[in-house]
Amino acid sequence: MSQDRDVVIVDGTRTPFAKAGTKLKEIHPSELGRVALKELLDRTNIDGQLVDEVIIGNVGNPSDAVNISRVIALRAGLPLGVSAHSVHRNCASAMESIAEGFDKIKAGSADVVVAGGTESMSTYPLMMGDAFVKNFERLSTARSLGQQLGALGGLLRSDLKQVVDLMTTGPMQSTPFKPRIAVVEGLTDPFVGINMGQTAEILAKEFNITRQEQDAFALRSHQLAVAAQKSKRLSEEITPVFLPPKYKEFVAEDVGPRAEQTMEQLAKLKPFFDRQYGSITVGNACPITDGAAMVLMMSRAKAKELGYKPIVSVRSYAFAGLQPERMGLGPVYASPKALKRAGLSLKDMGLIELNEAFAAQVLACVKAAGSREFAKEKLGLDQALGEIDLDKLNVNGGAIALGHPVGATGTRLVLTLMREMQKRNVEFGLATLCIGGGQGGAVVLQREA
């Protein structure tokens, strides 16, 4: 039964997602967020004064916009009095923002919430190597000429060693002299010491998922995404980004889906994380990406008062933890919790958005969800979570084609899901994703319009 404090989403939009290092590479994440939020405000014509809270997810927290949510809110033109905070739950940061909005509205501490996320993985910094940092510290505290010359000498020595290391060590291998690469460090689990690709390798091996199966799934993702681009289904959720500072160009479509992708091309790629025995390639994993997404959430009563027609209501959400080295299975842990809170089961879901961090990881989730054994052993449930029908899964393609800007994906999944539920007249939908560090997140939506 519908109630005043039901949480509804009235509209949402996102920027195009662009593979890192391509068209959006120079755009600050606050600018990406601003473009999406500004469009959301314009499109809904909402009086900014009515917004109680802006909650924006972001992972690679840029040092020049530390509370990026506030920066985005002000630049998008929200009044000074509207409060804004940023949230971080790694890959699910932009699902966390929606979850927080849900709780606030449910509890009555907010009526109107902007939730979303933004990420520019292109602009993640290169940080000075530890040896350099020490030498700079020495230089800044050096008093006498002797000390200063000594510190300068130290810097020069580090510089030479850096050149040597750059020539003699692998690109991913870190040394005290080489610059630290934020994007590599961010994608490495500090608890278990392996990177995300290696966690997917574990799942591929444990669930016996072949290279061929993975490549086929990756191809499917590109084909569905290209079809959705062609039919303009994707462009309806996208707001073009006009590129500052010269504004000569704009990006109106995702930069990632490849119409010409073939199995042969995918097969040619070398495994990236385990060169000898691995099966995860850059072709069957999601690319690092730039992009932002925003939704406008309200209590049902407020939406009614203001005359908005909600697209979906949020029935429930859940997060769950698991072993960091098997983080890819997160959806299988979080989804049953969320479904239980909604009083629904997987078979009620007409559409599922399950984030494609890696093809192997999605296929492992499908297998785990269908396994009663897995449910019993790992989830403590009597029954399997349920069969994931591929016809209902990621129907417009997923992150392998569209990309995965870590701080924005959570909202993108909800946005894509809710629009597709509306189009297909589907009653319930599930958006779920795996989270680096060993967690899963899930949100259950119900169609309103």
Place this chain on the structure above:
Amino acid sequence: MSIQESIRIVGKGDVALVEWDLIGEKVNKLSSPVMARFREVINEIKTSSYKAVVLISRKPKIFIAGADIDEIKKITDPGDCRKLLDQAHEILNELEDLSIPTIAAINGACLGGGCEMVMCCDYRIASDAKETKIGLPEVKLGIFPGFGGCIRMPRLVGLQASLDIILAGKAVDGRKAVKLGLVDECVPQQQLEERAIKFANEIVASNKGKRKKRFKPRSVLEKFLESPVGRPVVFSQAKKTVLSQTKGFYPAPIKALEVIQKTYGSGNRQKALGVEMEAFCQVAVSEISKHLINLFFMMEDIKKQTGVADPQVNARPVKHMAVLGAGTMGGGIALLAADNGIKVRMKDITNEALALGYKAAADVWLKDLKRRKIAKHDFERKMSLISGGMDFAGFGNADLVVEAIVEDMEIKKKVIAETAKHCPEHCLIATNTSSLSVTEMAKAHPRPENFLGMHFFNPVHKMPLVEVIRGPQTSDEAVATVFEASKKMGKIPVVVKDGPGFLVNRLLLPYMIEAMFLLEEGMDIQTVDRWYTHKFGMPMGPFRLMDEVGLDVCVKVVKVFKKSLGERIQVPSVAEKFAGSGRLGKKNSRGFYLYDDKGKELSVDQTVYKDLGVGSPTNKLSEKECLERGIFTMINEAALALLEERIAERPEEVDLAMIMGTGFPPFRGGLLRYADSLGSQYIASELEIYAARCGQRLKPSQPLANMAKTNRKFYP
């Protein structure tokens, strides 16, 4: 009004705090009675036991705005002028000669006479408020500093900096003033008074006392430029710059330069002031100065006006705007809005078009960024106020929509009707059309009282005029709102009635047509344009102007005019040939002139004569005829538009619109003041002669003919 109260001494221990707060005035200004009162104050201080003086203003944003411009305007006799200046010089000399140290504590505008007064003090402290501006803007009124500014400014800040300030009429803020040596300190606004009094006490305690600050060159270059060898270089360079900027039409800066040249480095104050006074009295009584002062008052008047007669009508706030069409015009309007803190949404039919709109705005601000006029975060914030899309998103919050789409009545009507559906009830829709009927367009709006014209001129961010076109059903509130919004966007609005071309284009079109006839009669394009710019003072000649407007647009408008104005518009045969020769003007780099890809004018396209079928130029006509035919045809049309059709209500509006919309030379006072200076009889009789020879289009209009009977003027 008690003049005694306007300048008062407040004792602060040893320090006499002299407070300026003109009773019954918004600003402090130096009129004769004020100066007389200041003399009393000085005398009072002389006989007191105070050990130092601090001058301060009690107006929030003004220190002393300058001399009383009304008084200057009234000076017609050099003798009166001398008397006035003599008195001022005496008083300022007394201030300079006071036996105790004097300190000016400057917050707010300290301009003209105000600046000249503080230069008579021993020390100057400025506040860091953004309103604090110190400078000598006199040349903008066709005069130059006459209270000793031409003598004291160079002495204080050196030749180069002072020429910059005096010849260009510049003003600087507190921080820049410290750098120039114009003031001694720049302090936070809230601490100004406290700091000035403390400073005074320190001077007293340290026995530093009076000082005569003189500029000391610091770098080798400065030393050279101040040396007897360097000075002539500075002067000749300055003269060159002034002449190239004024084309020799404005004598005041040149006179000022002469005064500085004669007096710089002289130790004889009386003699130097005498030189300044003689030259000042010459320019002060000149027509040019009177015209520029009139223009100043007209602009001040606009600030007070609301655009409607009824004082009860209030403008509605405009916080959100929308622009239909993101082309050059739309983008330019978005830029203006955002530059003044108004959120603006552009709508166009493609992303490519929207990109052009963003680019139009960004290009201007990127230049500001490069010149460090704004910081990076300012640039980002300004750009953030602009958004765009292909649907009506954002229109639901709009207070004002400006339509700048293709000039086609049917399309415009369709779009206006559609737009009205997506806007709130109170939202105004204004068309930026330059030639179509506002009255006809209003029919498409379900609430025609909320529809009107808002005609910007190209390039939008540079041309100061906005014609606010009132349709027959437009409400007072709508006019007042657009009038106020235009002012907020830094523009000068003039309210006009609907009619072909409204006011400015109505007058310009016959002028452009006449130029085409001159071409047909064998005149050379460059010669005609040069006469208009270098002899008459127009910013560009008629051919260059047509290139700017676009030749296709010109022809289209000529035809629209022909339809509505009948036989007074004759279509020159060359106009029919524009299309065939593929010339669109500056926009395709080919018009009467050729342009490079950045739009810079290269030279007259010599093939144009052949293409338009006029043969090689013979240049038979005189300069007088070429200028008169163009200018008089505008006057002729203006008589009709003003006196018969009441497109504008007052001659001031016509003059202001022409100066701000076309760059009609301000030193001539505007089209109608210029006409008055020649006399309607002369103009009408010349037109009769030209009409007999060149065609009925030049025949004096009925209202002009009526005026000519008694040689009546446009201005009362």
